Amino acid sequence: MSKIKIHHDADVMVITVDNPPINAGSTEVRQGLLDAINALDVDRKLTAAVIIGGGTTFIAGSDIKEFSQPLMEPHLPLVIAAIESCSKPVVCALHGAALGGGFELALGCDARIALEGTVLGLPEVTLGIIPGAGGTQRLPRLIGVEKSIELICTGARIKADLALQLGIVSQVVKTDLLANALVLARSMIGTKNRIRDIATPISAPEAIASASQKALKAGKNRPQVQKAIEMVCNSLVLPIDEGLSIERNVFQSLRVSSEAKALRHQFFSERKLFKALSESDTKAIELSQIAVIGAGTMGSGIAMACLNAGYAVILLDQHEAALSNGVKRVEQYYESRVQGGKISPAQICELLQRFSHASNWELIASADLIIEAVFEDIEVKHEVFKKIDRYAKDGALLASNTSYLDIDAIAEKTKNPSRVFGLHFFSPAQIMKLIEIIRCKKTSPAAIATGLGFAKRLGKMPIISANSFGFIGNRIYAAYRRQCEFMLEEGAYPEQIDKALEDYGFAMGPFAVADLSGLDIAWGMRKSLAASRNPAHRYVGIPDSLCLAGRLGRKTGAGYYLYAEGSNSKSIDPIVNEMIDSASRAKGLTRRSLSTDEIVERVLLTMINETAHLLSENVVTQASDCDVALVNGYGFPRWQGGPTFIASEMGQEKLDQGLQELALASGPGFVIANTDMLFKSL
Numbered sequence: 119m120s121k122i123k124i125h126h127d128a129d130v131m132v133i134t135v136d137n138p139p140i141n142a143g144s145t146e147v148r149q150g151l152l153d154a155i156n157a158l159d160v161d162r163k164l165t166a167a168v169i170i171g172g173g174t175t176f177i178a179g180s181d182i183k184e185f186s187q188p189l190m191e192p193h194l195p196l197v198i199a200a201i202e203s204c205s206k207p208v209v210c211a212l213h214g215a216a217l218g219g220g221f222e223l224a225l226g227c228d229a230r231i232a233l234e235g236t237v238l239g240l241p242e243v244t245l246g247i248i249p250g251a252g253g254t255q256r257l258p259r260l261i262g263v264e265k266s267i268e269l270i271c272t273g274a275r276i277k278a279d280l281a282l283q284l285g286i287v288s289q290v291v292k293t294d295l296l297a298n299a300l301v302l303a304r305s306m307i308g309t310k311n312r313i314r315d316i317a318t319p320i321s322a323p324e325a326i327a328s329a330s331q332k333a334l335k336a337g338k339n340r341p342q343v344q345k346a347i348e349m350v351c352n353s354l355v356l357p358i359d360e361g362l363s364i365e366r367n368v369f370q371s372l373r374v375s376s377e378a379k380a381l382r383h384q385f386f387s388e389r390k391l392f393k394a395l396s397e398s399d400t401k402a403i404e405l406s407q408i409a410v411i412g413a414g415t416m417g418s419g420i421a422m423a424c425l426n427a428g429y430a431v432i433l434l435d436q437h438e439a440a441l442s443n444g445v446k447r448v449e450q451y452y453e454s455r456v457q458g459g460k461i462s463p464a465q466i467c468e469l470l471q472r473f474s475h476a477s478n479w480e481l482i483a484s485a486d487l488i489i490e491a492v493f494e495d496i497e498v499k500h501e502v503f504k505k506i507d508r509y510a511k512d513g514a515l516l517a518s519n520t521s522y523l524d525i526d527a528i529a530e531k532t533k534n535p536s537r538v539f540g541l542h543f544f545s546p547a548q549i550m551k552l553i554e555i556i557r558c559k560k561t562s563p564a565a566i567a568t569g570l571g572f573a574k575r576l577g578k579m580p581i582i583s584a585n586s587f588g589f590i591g592n593r594i595y596a597a598y599r600r601q602c603e604f605m606l607e608e609g610a611y612p613e614q615i616d617k618a619l620e621d622y623g624f625a626m627g628p629f630a631v632a633d634l635s636g637l638d639i640a641w642g643m644r645k646s647l648a649a650s651r652n653p654a655h656r657y658v659g660i661p662d663s664l665c666l667a668g669r670l671g672r673k674t675g676a677g678y679y680l681y682a683e684g685s686n687s688k689s690i691d692p693i694v695n696e697m698i699d700s701a702s703r704a705k706g707l708t709r710r711s712l713s714t715d716e717i718v719e720r721v722l723l724t725m726i727n728e729t730a731h732l733l734s735e736n737v738v739t740q741a742s743d744c745d746v747a748l749v750n751g752y753g754f755p756r757w758q759g760g761p762t763f764i765a766s767e768m769g770q771e772k773l774d775q776g777l778q779e780l781a782l783a784s785g786p787g788f789v790i791a792n793t794d795m796l797f798k799s800l
């Protein structure tokens with residue numbers, strides 16, 4: 119079956135891309151387009167052509183799997199060259215999405231017309247590459263260098279009305295896209311209107327420098343962002359064919375880079391998140407009202423996340439002061455959004471109409487989903503769930519936002535444990551993408567399906583975890599932090615470890631993170647686990663010593679670092695380094711210098727080891743979920759792919775050898791995971 123359908127509307131050829139579901143560009147699509155354009159050129163009865171997408175969209179991107187293999191001919195630049203050298207005008211009619219190669223194809227045509235609501239964009243940089251079919255050369259000729267740098271380097275998607283304002287499309291129509299495109303094509307008969315013939319508008323060097331700096335900062339200075347800027351600037355000084363040829367070479371070399379491979383891995387891992395939802399016959403329960411219990415940091419954030427997704431939300435707290443603080447937090451957040459121009463006052467009005475708050479439990483009876491976010495204390499949670507159970511309607515689902523507590527035990531406090539599960543948000547809940555959905559022993563499939571659908575509507579990345587201490591993310595993070603503490607004891611200092619990991623790409627090093635979130639949280643947990651800790655296992659007492667000295671992090675002005683009053687900028691505190699030296703001495707350890715490579719390698723091996731444990735314990739079902747969790751919840755650099763990606767690049771033999779060495783360095787208590795399941799899952 120051809121992916122391209124052709125019919126003639128009198129003298130105009132209509133070329134329809136028919137490659138559902140997203141009309142992705144592929145070898146067959148490109149070949150079909152090329153054949154059609156060649157036929158158009160030689161057919162004397164034809165005067166023009168319209169390219170349009172079949173179904174719900176234009177070409178919404180390329181087949182990303184193709185990027186991992188040698189690209190098959192014909193390549194997109196050849197198709198675009200054929201359109202440009204064709205003697206007859208070709209109009210591109212856009213609806214749904216015109217992304218990546220789809221947008222580049224449109225830029226290769228003589229005119230573009232879009233249906234209202236169409237989105238356009240060049241998201242290549244998010245996959246570690248640059249547009250490779252002229253995007254960096256044609257877009258600046260239309261909209262200038264600064265705007266092109268902004269759009270290409272962020273991978274932003276813009277709506278048709280903005281595209282019209284910028285001059286990317288010449289018309290936006292409400293209906294009858296094809297009919298309007300045919301009128302446009304007929305109005306152009308006998309002419310050509312190629313973007314390649316336009317000169318890129320001259321920009322002030324300062325404006326280009328400022329747009330470039332902004333893009334590099336937002337794009338973490340990654341190579342594809344640097345290259346995209348360079349290519350766009352080429353359009354000012356080089357003849358288009360030279361610019362196109364350089365762009366293609368850069369695209370080809372970035373495509374096979376390890377960063378691009380890692381980013382493709384993340385892309386596919388994120389796509390797999392909703393697999394369970396699409397593959398299951400279980401129907402999700404329809405949700406319209408959400409009750410959130412506990413109006414603290416998390417409760418108010420969860421309320422905002424739900425309001426943003428269009429739900430009606432009731433926020434409940436038993437303490438009047440806590441409730442009013444929580445409500446204030448919600449209102450202030452939206453005020454700041456209005457001030458920042460992110461949302462209109464009218465939208466806020468609509469949104470706040472869906473928001474109510476209460477200290478009266480009877481009001482939760484109308485909620486379809488009740489999310490608990492009270493203190494992290496099992497007794498408090500048990501009491502709260504008994505209460506929720508008393509007031510919730512029969513069909514409602516009940517979720518806990520606990521970070522570590524046993525949700526099976528919590529569920530047992532209710533009449534119907536099958537409706538209880540975990541929804542572990544990350545702070546700030548209205549912003550962080552990651553959410554863990556905890557499947558307990560008796561949780562019904564409908565509750566899980568509903569949780570997945572709910573997360574999807576919130577725009578989150580849900581990973582499913584069994585009910586196990588620390589679930590997935592915190593479990594890997596705890597092992598990682600422990601390993602960093604081992605390295606402190608052996609000879610490194612906090613700033614050295616933080617710097618090594620930040621240079622690797624982590625948003626923040628582990629000790630800076632500990633200071634930010636407060637050392638007392640982990641301290642409380644260590645104290646609660648003290649009785650069950652095996653005394654033969656290696657235990658680093660440095661964090662406890664810091665806590666005992668009142669150094670709880672930024673909030674006390676001191677933790678692993680020192681913070682000047684009222685400032686978040688940190689400085690090294692020699693007292694901490696002395697505490698660390700004396701901790702090493704107390705254990706009889708001779709301090710040695712650790713290289714950056716050793717620090718990074720030990721951290722990565724630790725993360726892979728914990729991922730393998732989670733898999734063999736069936737806590738996680740898809741290994742790649744761990745990569746999604748670390749990137750979206752823990753500041754792991756997306757372009758490094760995550761632990762399972764790194765493991766697959768390393769190979770099992772090398773990994774197992776590395777884990778043996780890590781076990782020796784870590785000492786008693788470190789358990790080497792069996793990596794068979796991990797490698798089977800890759």
Ligand code: NAD
Nearest residue numbers: 412413414415416435436437440491492493494520521545
């Ligand atoms: P918090 O102390 O800021 O807020 C807890 C709120 O619960 C307070 O407003 C308190 O008044 C209220 N509360 C306590 N007992 C109650 C009861 N019986 N009935 C009604 N309300 C009651 O705590 P938080 O940081 O928002 O954490 C809440 C939960 O979310 C905890 O289980 C925590 O482990 C989890 N969590 C926290 C984070 C985080 O970064 N803070 C991240 C993920 C999960």
